[in-house]
Amino acid sequence: MKHLSFLLIFAFVFCGRLTADFTAYNAKSTISAVSSNFGVVHMHDWSSEKIPALFSDLANHEAFLTDANDFSFIQLFDANQKSVFLKPSPALTVIWISPDSKFIVGLSNIMLNNPYQLMIWRIDGTLVYKKHISPSVAKISPKDLEEFYQKYPAAKAIFRDRYMMRSGVGYLDYDIVGVSNVIGNEAWHYLDDRDTPNPYSDDFWSSATNQINWFDDKNPDLAITETANTIRLSLRSPSGKPVQIAFPKK
Numbered sequence: 698m699k700h701l702s703f704l705l706i707f708a709f710v711f712c713g714r715l716t717a718d719f720t721a722y723n724a725k726s727t728i729s730a731v732s733s734n735f736g737v738v739h740m741h742d743w744s745s746e747k748i749p750a751l752f753s754d755l756a757n758h759e760a761f762l763t764d765a766n767d768f769s770f771i772q773l774f775d776a777n778q779k780s781v782f783l784k785p786s787p788a789l790t791v792i793w794i795s796p797d798s799k800f801i802v803g804l805s806n807i808m809l810n811n812p813y814q815l816m817i818w819r820i821d822g823t824l825v826y827k828k829h830i831s832p833s834v835a836k837i838s839p840k841d842l843e844e845f846y847q848k849y850p851a852a853k854a855i856f857r858d859r860y861m862m863r864s865g866v867g868y869l870d871y872d873i874v875g876v877s878n879v880i881g882n883e884a885w886h887y888l889d890d891r892d893t894p895n896p897y898s899d900d901f902w903s904s905a906t907n908q909i910n911w912f913d914d915k916n917p918d919l920a921i922t923e924t925a926n927t928i929r930l931s932l933r934s935p936s937g938k939p940v941q942i943a944f945p946k947k
Contacts (some may be wrong), residue, residue: 698885722809722907732794734776735820741769741788748810751827752874756823756854760814760822761787771803773822782822787813791912793919800825800921802930808909809874817930825928826944829859830903830911833866835888842869849884863896874906897936897942910935 712853723744730737745768751760757856760766766785771792788811791804803816816829823917837845842860846853869888895901901911913933920931929943 722807723766726788726790728789728792730792730794732796732798734798736774736778737779737792737794738769738774739769739771739786739789741786743768743788743807743810751813752810755873755876755879756857758829761785762813762827768791771801771816771818772835773801773820781820784822785813785819786816786826789816791914791917793917794811794820795919795921799923800928802919802921804912804917804919804932806908806910806912806914808903809907814909814911815930817928824833825947828942829870829873829902830897830909831870831872831891831895832909833872833894833898833902835871835891836866836893837860837869837888837891838867842867845887846882849880849887852880852884855879866896868893868896897940898938900936900938902935912940913937 719735725742725744727738728738729739747765747768751765752758754760761769762785765784769786769788770783771789772783772787775781776789787805788807789803790807793802794800795802798820799821801818803813805814808814812829813827815828816824817826820825855873855876856869856871861868861928868924895911898911901909911934912914913935916933917934918931922929922931926946927943928946929941932940934940
């Protein structure tokens with residue numbers, strides 16, 4: 698993908714539009730954001746023939762963040778229009794620079810063949826958080842999860858980074874396109890029987906394949922705070938409910 702100059706990108710921003718699910722999402726899109734010190738641009742071309750194969754390797758979605766991805770990127774420029782970094786990324790629909798210019802946050806409502814709907818980088822390009830978002834998850838205790846992995850070992854590599862504890866309850870992000878083909882129908886139904894709304898908010902929803910609606914795309918109201926051990930992102934759900942996503946510093 699040809700990387701346009703900073704001025705050209707900010708002069709001509711074209712945002713791809715989601716289509717109905719009778720047509721698979723395959724748009725080309727450019728979005729941008731500016732702060733007092735930086736400008737950031739994201740571009741993706743979801744018509745690339747490489748994407749389905751990369752996504753179908755469910756245990757290795759990190760490949761979207763490597764040189765295997767030449768169809769989607771994020772680029773940061775300083776106030777002198779000098780490139781600070783250029784990195785591969787998933788397909789994003791919102792890009793934001795924190796007011797203190799410490800963080801860049803990328804959100805996405807694109808679900809089809811898109812491994813992550815939340816990305817957070819430090820201003821130097823260090824990736825500090827990535828997450829796949831689903832409307833629902835499987836409610837499962839750590840003990841039951843370990844027993845599940847023993848019975849269905851093929852699932853462990855796929856789900857290794859998709860489990861979280863929230864208020865003492867365990868949740869597994871299992872609802873990923875194609876996962877039942879890898880782990881088998883029996884394992885899939887075991888998790889589907891434990892399906893519950895995403896603990897971040899109960900108003901997330903999705904279309905059949907293309908779109909995941911988990912934030913207010915007109916006013917996400919993003920904020921990010923940092924403590925000695927934790928980074929916390931705040932935003933608004935589709936119906937305006939407060940969403941808090943906290944994770945430990947690495």
